[in-house]
Amino acid sequence: MDDLTYRLPQKRVIRTELPGPASRALTERRKASVAAGVGSSVPVYAADADGAVVVDVDGNSLLDFGSGIAVTSIGASNPAVTQAVSEQAQHFTHTCFMVTPYEGYVAVAEQLATLTPGNHEKRSVLFNSGAEAVENAVKVARLATGRQAVVAFDHAYHGRTNLTMALTAKTMPYKARFGPFAPEIYRMPMSYPFRDDPDRTGEQSAHDVIDRMEKQIGTDTIAAVVIEPIQGEGGFIVPATGFLPTLVDWCRANGIVFIADEVQTGFARTGDWFACEYEGIVPDIITMAKGIAGGMPLAAITGRAELLDAVHPGGLGGTFGGNPVACAAALAAIDTMRANDLPARACEIEAIALPRLRGLANDVDVIGDVRGRGAMLAIEFVRAGTTEPDPALTKAVAARAFDQGLILLTCGTYGNVIRLLPPLVITEDALLDGISVIEQVVRNTADDQR
Numbered sequence: 001m002d003d004l005t006y007r008l009p010q011k012r013v014i015r016t017e018l019p020g021p022a023s024r025a026l027t028e029r030r031k032a033s034v035a036a037g038v039g040s041s042v043p044v045y046a047a048d049a050d051g052a053v054v055v056d057v058d059g060n061s062l063l064d065f066g067s068g069i070a071v072t073s074i075g076a077s078n079p080a081v082t083q084a085v086s087e088q089a090q091h092f093t094h095t096c097f098m099v100t101p102y103e104g105y106v107a108v109a110e111q112l113a114t115l116t117p118g119n120h121e122k123r124s125v126l127f128n129s130g131a132e133a134v135e136n137a138v139k140v141a142r143l144a145t146g147r148q149a150v151v152a153f154d155h156a157y158h159g160r161t162n163l164t165m166a167l168t169a170k171t172m173p174y175k176a177r178f179g180p181f182a183p184e185i186y187r188m189p190m191s192y193p194f195r196d197d198p199d200r201t202g203e204q205s206a207h208d209v210i211d212r213m214e215k216q217i218g219t220d221t222i223a224a225v226v227i228e229p230i231q232g233e234g235g236f237i238v239p240a241t242g243f244l245p246t247l248v249d250w251c252r253a254n255g256i257v258f259i260a261d262e263v264q265t266g267f268a269r270t271g272d273w274f275a276c277e278y279e280g281i282v283p284d285i286i287t288m289a290k291g292i293a294g295g296m297p298l299a300a301i302t303g304r305a306e307l308l309d310a311v312h313p314g315g316l317g318g319t320f321g322g323n324p325v326a327c328a329a330a331l332a333a334i335d336t337m338r339a340n341d342l343p344a345r346a347c348e349i350e351a352i353a354l355p356r357l358r359g360l361a362n363d364v365d366v367i368g369d370v371r372g373r374g375a376m377l378a379i380e381f382v383r384a385g386t387t388e389p390d391p392a393l394t395k396a397v398a399a400r401a402f403d404q405g406l407i408l409l410t411c412g413t414y415g416n417v418i419r420l421l422p423p424l425v426i427t428e429d430a431l432l433d434g435i436s437v438i439e440q441v442v443r444n445t446a447d448d449q450r
C-alpha cells in the first residue's frame, strides 16, 4: 500500500495515563454544561488529528480505527479539504442556496450524478445530516408515488430524528421513551447470514420479505423500501448474495421506490464508490453523508430525475443544506478520493486486515463471525462455542484497545460487534499496528474469561 503524506506522525504514543489530566478536567467541565444524554466512545478530548491519528489534549497520539464513525476517510485534516474550506470561507460562509444560489452546490450535484450507480438522468438535493437525507428520501418517495407505507428492516439504523427513529430498529439507546413515532413504518426481517439457517439463500430471504410485504402491507400502498446495503450500527451485517437484487427487482416491478441508505457505506468505504455496486444494483434514491465532505457536515440524496423533479418548487430545502464551505470541502474530498483511488485502497485494507481477523477467529472461541467489505470490517463476539452474543466481552475488548491507544467502535443490535472503520488513507504500518493491538487484546480478554 503506498502511503500518503501526513502532517502528524502516524504512530501511537501514550504519554500519560488514559484519560490524562487535561481530558479529566474537560470531563468535569462537560458535566456542568453538556447534556448527559450525549455520549462519547472514549474519555479523551481531541486537540489535533490527521490521517489515522488523533492527538488528545494531554499529548497522547491515538490510532483511530473509527474515523469519527466512517467520516474522515481521507483524514481529519486533509490538506486539500482544509485549503478548500479556508478559500471558500474567505469569500462567503453562507448565503442560503434557497436565497442566493452558488456554483459549489451545483458542482456537488454534478459529481453525485457521475459517482452514484446508474446511467439514468439524476437530480440531487443537499442537506446537513444523514438523518435529514433519509427523511427527505422518504418525503420524495411518498410524494412521487402518492403512497404512504415505508418498509425498513430488522437491525436498521437511519437516524435520530422522529421519522428516522421510527425507521431505526433498536430501542436502546435510540428510541426508548422518545415516542410517539411516525406512523406507516413497517419492519421486515433482514438477511443476516451468521444468524440465519446456513442453507438459506439471499433470494429465499428476499422472497420471504416480499411475501410478508404483499400479505401484511399491500404492494400498492408501499411508497418505499429503505435499506442499508451493509447495515452499519446494526452490526455490519452483509446480507446474503441475491437478497438485495431480488428486492430491487420486486420494487421496480411494483412501482416502489428502492432507497439505499449509503450514509455509512458510501464514498469508497466498501471498496466501491457505493456498496450497491458490489451486486450491480441501482437504487432509485441513494442517501449519503459522513465521508462525503472530508469531515464537514454535508448530506445528500441523489435519485431518478422523475422522482426528484416530481416535487413542487420550494418543497425541499433547509437553511444550511448544501452550505458553501461544506460543498467546497466535498469537491476537494471527492477529488482526493479519485486521485488516490480510495476504492482500491479500501480493497487493499480488506486484503491486509480480513485474513488476520479470520486467523484470530480460528485461534479463539469467542469470535462467531468475521465479515465486511473493504474498510468496513467487523468481528462478532459470542459466548465460547455458541452463537449467544457477548456484549460484555465486546465492551472489554474496546476498552482495553483504548488503554493501548487504539480507538475501536462497537455496534450491533446485541452490542457484540467490534467494527473496523479506519481512515482509507491509513498507512500500512498503522493498519498493521492496530490489527496487532486487536489480536493481543482479544486473546487476553478471551483468556481472562476462562
Ligand code: PLZ
Residues within 6 Å of the ligand: 069, 128, 129, 130, 131, 132, 134, 157, 158, 159, 160, 228, 232, 233, 261, 262, 263, 264, 265, 289, 290
Ligand atoms: N443512516 C446508515 O449509519 C449514522 C450514528 C451514530 P447522521 N450513523 C452513526 C449515532 O449514534 O448517532 C447514520 C447511518 C445510516 C443514517 C445515519 C444518520 O446520519 O448524520 O448521524 O444523521
